[in-house]
Amino acid sequence: MTETADQESTVVAEQVSPATAFSLVAHETRVEILEALRAADGGPLSFGEIRETVEVDDPGHCHYHVDRLTNRFVRKSNEGYRLSPAGWQLVGAVVSGGLTASLSPETVSAAGSCSECDGSLVARLRASGVTVECAACSHVQTDPDLPPGILMDWPRAEIPRVVGRYLRRWEVDAAHGFCPNCDGRVDRVVSIPTDPTAPDWFDGDGVDAVVVTECQRCGCWWHAAVPIAALAEPSVVAFHHEHGIDLREHPWWTLDHLEIGTANVTENPRRVTVPMELGGERRTFVFDGSFEFVDEYRAQK
Ligand SMILES: [Zn+2]
Ligand SMILES: [Zn+2]
Incomplete structure (x- = not known):
């Protein structure tokens, strides 16, 4: 796969540095604007609708923040503003909970049996992941870190x-x-x-x-x-x-x-x-x- 880097450079052009991309979204109001568009299934939302949602009194101020996002994270058309693919990726990372959430310590029983002693298994939630281990001998079957959001909408069992x-x-x-x-x-x-x-x-x-x-x-x-x-x-x-x-x-x-x-x-x-x-x-x-x-x-x- 040594040719990958060359192939990539022919079709993928970096347009802004990672630092620039982060600076474009590094403001509470801009994150709120992206959240408003996500809550509207990606848009379109008019400027007035965005302004109502994020509750910025000064229209000039709100325009400034929308403009900073436009082209990279937000696209503007005649119907209004929509999330761009990069905007979707960003809100996906936020709502996955990887950046904002942690798991509450809890233990639930798990199917399967211990590879060492045949004992029953439990899943123990840690702040940033889940450990599946033997309830009897504590032998760990798996111990991954996980974005907490993946467990949000499922029953405990x-x-x-x-x-x-x-x-x-x-x-x-x-x-x-x-x-x-x-x-x-x-x-x-x-x-x-x-x-x-x-x-x-x-x-x-x-x-x-x-x-x-x-x-x-x-x-x-x-x-x-x-x-x-x-x-x-x-x-x-x-x-x-x-x-x-x-x-x-x-x-x-x-x-x-x-x-x-x-x-x-x-x-x-x-x-x-x-x-x-x-x-x-x-x-x-x-x-x-x-x-x-x-x-x-x-x-x-
Ligand atoms: Zn990677
Ligand atoms: Zn065991």
């Missing part, structure tokens, strides 16, 4: 499943080539502990290989055990579907057939094989070193 779906979406985005944080292009590599480029913390203890995903634009990165990342692959989704499992509804830590730590890596060229067994049917899924799907093998048991 649904929280563990919502967390599972949200985490799944990161791998699905990456399988499509996008960064879930900034929509930039991502690179993926299958990493084993002896790789010179393997992350320092990765010692192979209990996990043969991980898929490391890194965004070329924002630098955001994360890793997943190979069988977990494989759950975003269409052939793996289809295998589960054939056996009555909708992977959107079953977080990976509830899938007892998943051999989380198991992935066989061979070299020249690098291939990683992931075995899975459902309903007596065994499949082996094969990926290359960039975690692109290569092949699958079927075997009846």
